[in-house]
Amino acid sequence: MDDLDLIDRKIVAELMRDATLPVAQIADRVGLSQTPCWKRIQKLEANGVLTGRVALANPARLGFGLTVFIGIEAPDHSAEWREGFTKAVAGFPEIMEVYRMAGEMDYLLRVSVADMAAFDALYKRLTDAIAIKNVTSHFAMERMKYTTAYPVDTRNR
Known part of the structure; x- marks a missing residue:
């Protein structure tokens, strides 16, 4: 920037x-x-600074009342596994974000689903779609802060 x-x-x-x-x-x-x-x-x-213009929606009002953060530990770090994982997660519209991480977990996913039953179904489909060494799920109880706006410096330098 x-x-x-x-x-x-x-x-x-x-x-x-x-x-x-x-x-x-x-x-x-x-x-x-x-x-x-x-x-x-x-x-x-x-120039790719602005990548799109969208409307923001309230997930609960759309029937997506449960937000889950999923930590994935890969069984290996091969290009083949990464490619398979990328293809697998692309097929799940409930998976809103995917990050490759440094540290204890290899990938972090943000998932929006209706409820625990919907999460369980997603979990089963995901673990059937690709081999995963370990999955750790964290359930959001309350969204306390949320923004899509980056803190751009608008002061004269």
Whole structure:
């Protein structure tokens, strides 16, 4: 992000806060006219800084009341296993995020399901789909903080 100037950082921050804002409103908030602001947004998208614009939903209101963090320990670290694991998790829409980790666990998954029965079904399907050495599940009782916005520095340096 070091190659982004203050205006670019402000545009990114505004879009992370609310991607539905009209370009005119973003331009006003960042101190540009509409056309240069739109060109900067297009450039930020083309350069991969902005990767998409989505609506955020309340998982509980959609029937996904249980969030589970799953630690996976791989049986081996071969390219073949990693490729199989990547393909396996891609087939589970309930798996919202997957991270390859350093430390005690090899992978960390964030899963959203309706309830414990749905989690049990997912667990069985996942462990049938790929060999796993160890699975550790942690069940979220309450989401206390959640954001998709990164803390972009919008101060003049």
